Every structure is written in structure tokens, then in C-alpha cells.
Amino acid sequence: MNRVRTRNRSLRWIPIIIAALALPMAAVAANAAVPSTPSGWSLVWSDDFTGGAGSLPSSADWIVDTGHAYPGGPGNWGTGEIQRYTSDPANLSLDGGGNLRITPIKNGSEWTSGRIETRRADFKPADGRILRIESRIRMPDVTGEAALGYWPAFWALGAPYRGDYWNWPAIGEFDIMENVNGIDSVWAVLHCGVNPGGPCNETTGLGASRPCPGTSCQSAFHTYRFEWDRSVSPDQLRWYVDGQQFHSISQNRFDAATWNAMTSHQGYFLLLNVAMGGAFPNALGGSTPTAATVSGRSMLVDYVAVWQSGSGSEPTPTVTPTGDPGGVDARSTIQAEAHQAQSGTLVESTTDSGGGRNVGGIGNGDWLRFDDVRFGSTAATQFRARVASGAAGGVSGLVQVRLGSPTAAPIGDFAIAGTGGWQSWRTVPANITPVTGTHTVYVTFSSGQPADFVNLNWFSFGD
Numbered sequence: 368m369n370r371v372r373t374r375n376r377s378l379r380w381i382p383i384i385i386a387a388l389a390l391p392m393a394a395v396a397a398n399a400a401v402p403s404t405p406s407g408w409s410l411v412w413s414d415d416f417t418g419g420a421g422s423l424p425s426s427a428d429w430i431v432d433t434g435h436a437y438p439g440g441p442g443n444w445g446t447g448e449i450q451r452y453t454s455d456p457a458n459l460s461l462d463g464g465g466n467l468r469i470t471p472i473k474n475g476s477e478w479t480s481g482r483i484e485t486r487r488a489d490f491k492p493a494d495g496r497i498l499r500i501e502s503r504i505r506m507p508d509v510t511g512e513a514a515l516g517y518w519p520a521f522w523a524l525g526a527p528y529r530g531d532y533w534n535w536p537a538i539g540e541f542d543i544m545e546n547v548n549g550i551d552s553v554w555a556v557l558h559c560g561v562n563p564g565g566p567c568n569e570t571t572g573l574g575a576s577r578p579c580p581g582t583s584c585q586s587a588f589h590t591y592r593f594e595w596d597r598s599v600s601p602d603q604l605r606w607y608v609d610g611q612q613f614h615s616i617s618q619n620r621f622d623a624a625t626w627n628a629m630t631s632h633q634g635y636f637l638l639l640n641v642a643m644g645g646a647f648p649n650a651l652g653g654s655t656p657t658a659a660t661v662s663g664r665s666m667l668v669d670y671v672a673v674w675q676s677g678s679g680s681e682p683t684p685t686v687t688p689t690g691d692p693g694g695v696d697a698r699s700t701i702q703a704e705a706h707q708a709q710s711g712t713l714v715e716s717t718t719d720s721g722g723g724r725n726v727g728g729i730g731n732g733d734w735l736r737f738d739d740v741r742f743g744s745t746a747a748t749q750f751r752a753r754v755a756s757g758a759a760g761g762v763s764g765l766v767q768v769r770l771g772s773p774t775a776a777p778i779g780d781f782a783i784a785g786t787g788g789w790q791s792w793r794t795v796p797a798n799i800t801p802v803t804g805t806h807t808v809y810v811t812f813s814s815g816q817p818a819d820f821v822n823l824n825w826f827s828f829g830d
Contacts, residue, residue, distance in 0.1 A: 420463025439713020514549025516656025
């Protein structure tokens with residue numbers, strides 16, 4: 368199956384640290400609450416990580432990433448980092464005092480750590496307004512050789528990355544806070560366009576950095592903020608530490624296609640993690656981590672909050688990062704890669720008529736979810752799908768349609784075996800139980816063999 372270049376953040380060169388004089392700031396309690404909403408602003412979303420010690424962050428707000436990659440995505444999360452992310456409270460948990468604690472730990476020769484991302488993926492300012500994304504963080508308290516390989520980050524990725532994992536950097540990435548190797552500096556970086564090169568100088572990105580004001584980044588909490596300003600023309604992107612702006616980028620720096628690719632989708636989701644090793648720390652410290660790198664130094668996160676300037680309705684919360692959040696006509700051609708959620712699959716380029724992408728790597732137990740599929744008042748009785756298979760002889764399976772749950776009884780299915788190749792496409796029809804109304808549709812896949820057995824390009828329903 369097709370594979371493309373993995374993504375790397377901050378690889379070829381590192382922005383020069385911008386020295387800045389600043390007055391020391393008064394100490395603030397480690398478990399301070401989310402700040403009051405400023406006059407003229409409205410709170411879009413927040414989490415102050417209140418909960419019992421050892422518990423995971425709220426599953427209603429956060430997805431816990433595990434392993435070395437997204438299913439079907441680039442290995443080592445596309446950055447060369449070496450740790451395995453887990454949901455073990457030793458790596459990821461609330462501390463009982465109002466903070467999230469993410470802790471890299473070395474067990475024998477293996478490093479483990481934690482990474483979470485918001486379920487919401489619609490963080491984006493309305494026209495004429497400013498979006499403010501902010502977190503109060505204490506970086507891992509480790510410096511010098513003992514810190515080599517530590518890579519804490521607070522950042523945002525464009526929603527279309529979910530379920531695709533090969534469209535970076537076009538969909539956009541805002542690195543609100545990055546730090547490596549225990550250096551007293553915060554990096555702010557924008558990734559966009561194409562890789563390598565392009566308008567964002569990939570894989571490096573467009574970045575700036577500076578020391579934390581007053582006290583070092585590692586020895587105290589500091590507030591890291593990103594603003595996307597649509598109240599001015601052209602739009603402005605701005606980065607701050609403790610209220611002091613140190614990086615900005617204007618929309619007029621980019622061609623229309625590049626800007627639209629990273630701003631015209633539904634919005635962004637937020638991430639917090641501590642990686643170990645990878646392109647960025649290696650660029651400054653050689654091969655990391657080293658034998659001198661110490662285990663168990665935590666990043667503490669006091670809160671994460673998103674505000675928007677002005678008044679009026681806020682974006683409707685959504686946990687469906689890809690596809691059409693307003694629903695889709697069941698009788699239209701529904702692209703498989705436009706799913707709202709998936710299990711076990713990947714997205715790749717297709718040579719089928721019209722090009723684009725298909726969902727591949729599909730085997731027994733995998734599924735795709737499509738929200739708000741509108742069948743209307745006239746019952747649909749047919750399902751047809753564009754499929755291909757390069758499965759070996761004797762390997763076959765069922766493509767099934769279910770409503771509401773991946774374990775509900777199928778309303779219809781068809782069998783598929785080898786078609787002559789993973790890009791050898793055919794359209795296969797099937798009868799289904801008559802369906803009206805609006806439903807969450809699951810396309811599920813069942814086989815008696817563990818091997819992948821089908822690719823799916825699109826499907827539709829009919830009378």
C-alpha cells in the first residue's frame with residue numbers, strides 16, 4: 368500500500384533565541400483556577416484538571432493517545448520520538464491538586480510517557496473575532512545533560528489530520544509551547560503548506576523563541592498563549608509567554624491556497640505531551656536521550672482554556688473531526704475517508720477514477736463511523752460500495768452496514784475477495800433493510816482470517 372513522507376517538527380534549523388528583559392513575576396499557586404473571562408470575551412471551553420490523584424483526565428474532554436503512532440499513521444508520531452505513550456497513571460494522571468501530570472519514565476531500555484488531545488476539533492475564531500488558546504504549564508524540572516531528549520509541548524493540529532494522518536503540514540499546526548533538552552526557552556512555531564520547503568520552510572516551520580520571563584521555564588509555572596485574530600485584515604497569528612508577545616505571523620505572508628488549506632476547515636484540536644528524543648531535541652543535543660538522561664521528571668499543566676472575543680453564539684461543540692459535521696445525504700457519494708471515527712484503518716492515495724484517497728488496511732473487526740447520515744422519509748433499500756482487494760487466495764470477508772453501533776445487527780452486507788489488486792476497483796451492490804430518518808452509520812468489516820482483505824473508496828444508498 369502507498370506510503371508517504373513522515374512529518375518532522377523543527378528539524379533542519381532552530382530559530383535563534385530572542386533575548387528579552389523582563390521584570391520578575393509574582394509567584395502564583397500551582398493549582399490556580401482557570402482565569403476569569405476578560406471583559407469583552409466569552410469562554411469557549413476549558414479544563415482545570417480537578418479530580419482525584421491518579422485519575423485520568425476527563426474522557427468527555429480528552430482522548431488519550433497510546434503506542435508509537437496513530438493507526439495507519441507515520442511511525443514514531445512522524446517526529447522520530449522514541450517513547451511509547453500509555454494510559455498508565457504513572458505516565459499520565461491528575462495529581463489531586465488541580466494539575467495534570469505527564470511523566471516520562473524509563474523502564475529498562477524503554478521510555479514511556481503521556482499524550483492527550485481534545486475531543487473537540489472545532490477551535491476556530493468566528494469572522495471578525497479573536498480566538499485565544501492558553502495554558503499554564505511548568506515544564507519538566509530538569510536541565511543540562513540530565514534533560515537531553517525531553518520534549519514537552521502544547522500545540523494544535525488542524526481537524527482534517529484525524530483519520531488521515533498524511534495531510535500534514537497543509538492542514539496547519541500551531542506550536543504554542545515547545546521546549547527541548549531543559550533549555551530555558553519557549554519556542555513558538557507555525558507549520559503549513561508542503562513538506563519539504565514551501566511557505567513555512569518545512570520541516571522547520573516558521574518559529575521564534577525566547578527565555579521565560581522572570582524565572583526559568585523549568586523552575587516555575589508560566590502561561591503560554593496563542594491568538595488567531597480575525598478582527599483585523601489581514602488575519603494575524605500571535606504567540607505570548609506570560610502576556611508578552613514574542614512571535615507573530617500575518618496572513619499576507621502566504622498565498623491564498625496555503626492560507627485556505629490551514630484555515631478553511633472546521634478548526635483545530637489541542638494536544639499536550641512530553642516526547643523523548645526525536646528530530647527537535649536531536650538537532651540541539653545530538654542523539655537523545657542519552658545514558659545521562661534522568662527518568663521521571665513531570666510536566667505539570669494547571670489549566671487549558673479557549674476564549675473568543677466579542678459576544679454571540681459560540682461554535683457548537685463537536686467530537687467529529689472529519690467529514691461534514693452538518694450531516695450527509697445518504698444518496699450522495701460518501702467518501703470513505705470522510706468518516707468521523709474509525710478503528711484499525713488508514714487513509715492512502717488512490718488511482719481509482721477521479722483520484723483522491725481511499726481507506727485501506729482493512730481487516731477483521733475494523734470499522735468506520737459516519738454521523739448524521741440523512742435517509743429522509745423515503746426508505747433506502749440498497750447499499751453499494753466501491754471496493755478493491757489484493758488479498759491472497761482464500762482470504763475474503765464481509766462489508767457490513769450497521770446503524771447506531773459497530774456491534775448492532777447488520778442491516779445488509781456483501782462478500783468480497785481478491786479483485787486483482789489493492790487498486791483494482793469494482794462497485795458492489797447489496798440489499799439492506801429499509802431505512803428512513805437520520806442515523807449514525809457504521810461500515811464494519813468481518814473476516815475469518817487476520818489478514819487485510821479490502822480497501823473502500825466510497826459508498827452510497829439508494830431505493
